[in-house]
Structures are given as C-alpha cells and as structure tokens.
Amino acid sequence: MSSYSIKDLEHLSGIKAHTLRIWEQRYNLVQPKRTETNIRYYDDADLKLILNVALLNNNGFKISKIAQMNAQEMRDKVIGLTERTLAYEDQIHALTVSMIEIDEESFDRILSINQRRIGFDETMLQVIYPFLSKIGLLWQVGTITPAQEHFISNLIRQKLIVEIDKYVYQGGGKKFLLFLPEGELHEISLLFAAYLIKREGHKVIYLGQSTPKYDLIEVYQYHQPEFLITVITTSPDEESLQGYLDELAGIFADSELIVSGYQVLRTPVQLPENIRLLEKLEEIKGVMESLAANGAIIS
Numbered sequence: 587m588s589s590y591s592i593k594d595l596e597h598l599s600g601i602k603a604h605t606l607r608i609w610e611q612r613y614n615l616v617q618p619k620r621t622e623t624n625i626r627y628y629d630d631a632d633l634k635l636i637l638n639v640a641l642l643n644n645n646g647f648k649i650s651k652i653a654q655m656n657a658q659e660m661r662d663k664v665i666g667l668t669e670r671t672l673a674y675e676d677q678i679h680a681l682t683v684s685m686i687e688i689d690e691e692s693f694d695r696i697l698s699i700n701q702r703r704i705g706f707d708e709t710m711l712q713v714i715y716p717f718l719s720k721i722g723l724l725w726q727v728g729t730i731t732p733a734q735e736h737f738i739s740n741l742i743r744q745k746l747i748v749e750i751d752k753y754v755y756q757g758g759g760k761k762f763l764l765f766l767p768e769g770e771l772h773e774i775s776l777l778f779a780a781y782l783i784k785r786e787g788h789k790v791i792y793l794g795q796s797t798p799k800y801d802l803i804e805v806y807q808y809h810q811p812e813f814l815i816t817v818i819t820t821s822p823d824e825e826s827l828q829g830y831l832d833e834l835a836g837i838f839a840d841s842e843l844i845v846s847g848y849q850v851l852r853t854p855v856q857l858p859e860n861i862r863l864l865e866k867l868e869e870i871k872g873v874m875e876s877l878a879a880n881g882a883i884i885s
Contacts, residue, residue: 588686588731589627592618598633598682598720599640600675606636613653615639630686637679638664644676678717685721685738693741706749710778711868714742718774739774746777750784759788760877761811763841765797767830769821775846776817779870786874806838814838815870818847828855835860844873 592603609615616635618626628636638660642652645667655663664683667676677700684693700709721738762783764776773795784790791809793802806814814834822830827849834843835858846864857863864870 588630588633588734589619590629590633591627595628595633595636599636599679601636601640601643609639609649609653613649615649615653634683634686635660637683641667641676641679644673674712674716677713678720681713681717682721685734688734688737690737690741693738697745707782715866715868718742742774743777746774746781750777750781753781753784755784755789756787759786760813761789761791761809762813762815763791763793763802763806763809763811764815765793765802766795766816767818767821768796768798770817770819771795772817772819772847776815778868779815779817782868782870782874786878788874788877803837806841811841813842813844813873815844816847818845818849820849822849824849824853827853831855831861832858844870 590598592606595601595606596603606616610617616628616632618628618632620626639649639652641664642660643649647663652660664680677696680696681693683689684696697709697713700713704712718738721735762780764780764783766773766776776792776794780790780792789811791805791811793805816834818827831845831850839860841860843861844864845861846866846869850863851865
C-alpha cells in the first residue's frame with residue numbers, strides 16, 4: 587500500500603492543503619494516519635476519497651453534501667459524472683482512482699469515452715500525458731508502487747499498439763528509426779511518435795526499449811533512415827548525456843536525430859548540428875506537417 591503526504595494529495599487532486607485540513611476538521615472527511623515519529627500520512631483509500639470529493643466538488647456538489655454521502659453513493663455519482671463531464675481534469679482524477687484500485691475495466695471505460703468524444707490524439711495529449719505527468723513525480727519519490735506504475739503503463743502501451751496496427755505502410759514517405767538508449771525503458775512517448783509517423787504514411791522502423799548501440803548501428807546501415815528519434819528519460823545519466831549525444835551525432839552524421847525526454851530537457855547540453863530537440867514529443871506533429879508541405883509523401 588502506498589503512502590502520501592498532504593502535498594501529494596494537493597498535487598493529485600488540485601485541492602489546497604489548507605482546504606484539505608479544514609475539511610478534515612469540519613467534516614471529518616479523512617483521518618490521516620501517523621508514523622512512529624508522528625508524521626502525518628494518507629493511504630490509497632484516502633487518496634481515492636479525496637479525488638472523488640474533488641471531482642464532485644468541481645461539478646457543483648457542496649462539500650457539506652459530499653461529506654454526508656456513503657461510499658456507494660459517492661461512487662455512483664462519480665461514475666455518472668465521468669460519463670458526462672467534458673472536463674479533462676475530471677477524467678484525470680477518474681484515471682488516478684482506476685490506477686489506485688488496479689481497475690482495468692474502469693480505466694478502459696474512461697479512455698473509450700474520451701476517444702469517442704475527442705479522438706485518440708486529443709485523448710493522449712489532453713488526458714493521458716497530463717495524467718502521466720501528475721503521477722510521475724509521485725513515482726519518482728516512491729509514493730506510487732511499481733505495480734501501479736506498471737499497470738498503467740502497460741494499459742496505455744496496449745492502446746497505442748492497437749492504434750499503430752491500424753496503419754499499414756504503403757510505400758513512399760521518409761524512413762524513421764525509433765529507439766530508446768540502453769537502459770531506457772520509458773516507452774510511451776516513443777510509441778506515440780511511432781503512431782503519429784505511421785499514420786502520416788512514413789516508414790517506421792521501431793526498435794523500442796534499451797536498444798544496444800551495436801544493433802542500432804546495424805539496423806541504421808541496412809535501412810539508411812533520414813530520421814532517428816529517441817526519448818531520454820533516465821538513461822544515459824546527466825554526466826554521460828553530452829558524450830552520448832555527440833557520439834550519436836557522429837555515427838549518424840547523414841541523418842537528422844530528434845531527441846526529447848526529461849533527462850535531455852533538464853540537463854544543459856550543446857546540441858550538435860544534426861540533432862533537433864523537442865520540448866514535447868508530440869511536436870513531432872509539426873515535423874510531419876513540414877514533410878507533407880514539402881511533398882514527402884508519395885501517393
């Protein structure tokens with residue numbers, strides 16, 4: 587079971603810590619536990635309750651009324667709201683509850699509702715990515731369990747693969763070689779890039795997680811892609827990053843490398859001329875639009 591500070595609850599629910607404390611005192615909404623050293627903390631049940639309270643409160647329910655609801659009544663209200671509300675924050679709250687409960691059916695239902703309303707691209711950009719960003723900090727500090735993180739990542743990965751498989755390469759366009767550095771396992775952004783590229787009719791050579799350098803070079807020499815794309819979230823580390831980028835730029839001097847990811851965005855580096863940095867990998871859409879404008883797709 588995970589444990590959360592009141593700041594974690596604030597971060598995930600959007601309710602200020604000061605307000606949460608008032609609600610605790612006035613409505614006995616949650617009762618924090620205490621460690622042996624008397625530090626307050628909250629568990630999964632508390633987080634789930636606060637997320638449901640936030641969703642109801644954001645949709646016009648008064649806190650005094652919410653506090654009187656039993657667990658089943660609150661659950662029914664929340665399910666009804668997530669099927670009707672268009673607010674992205676409400677959908678993110680509902681996804682977080684699904685993660686806590688390891689509830690695949692609920693997670694799938696929420697994603698399906700959003701896909702029908704706003705399409706797959708916008709579901710990824712407006713719901714999934716903000717959701718992953720919200721839980722990312724908690725994962726880094728260890729307040730989300732590996733089981734919860736793996737559960738969510740694998741469900742999103744499955745959704746992306748299903749969408750990618752809808753598109754069959756018909757010839758023409760450019761070649762894109764997608765890979766993650768050795769030791770790098772965070773694959774969702776790379777899969778989303780593969781989906782966007784393949785949908786636009788380009789050829790995707792997808793190597794995925796933790797690609798050994800020797801294999802990367804071998805595949806590159808065989809296919810001679812115009813573009814390579816990678817995401818550097820945790821590996822290589824800060825000390826090795828500049829050398830790694832310089833090495834890539836030299837080995838693949840005849841191609842353009844597109845890089846993104848937490849590690850490369852937060853670490854000061856000098857980018858070689860043939861490396862382009864994207865603040866967000868979804869900016870690959872702009873690259874696709876530029877290629878289309880220049881007639882890269884051959885009908």
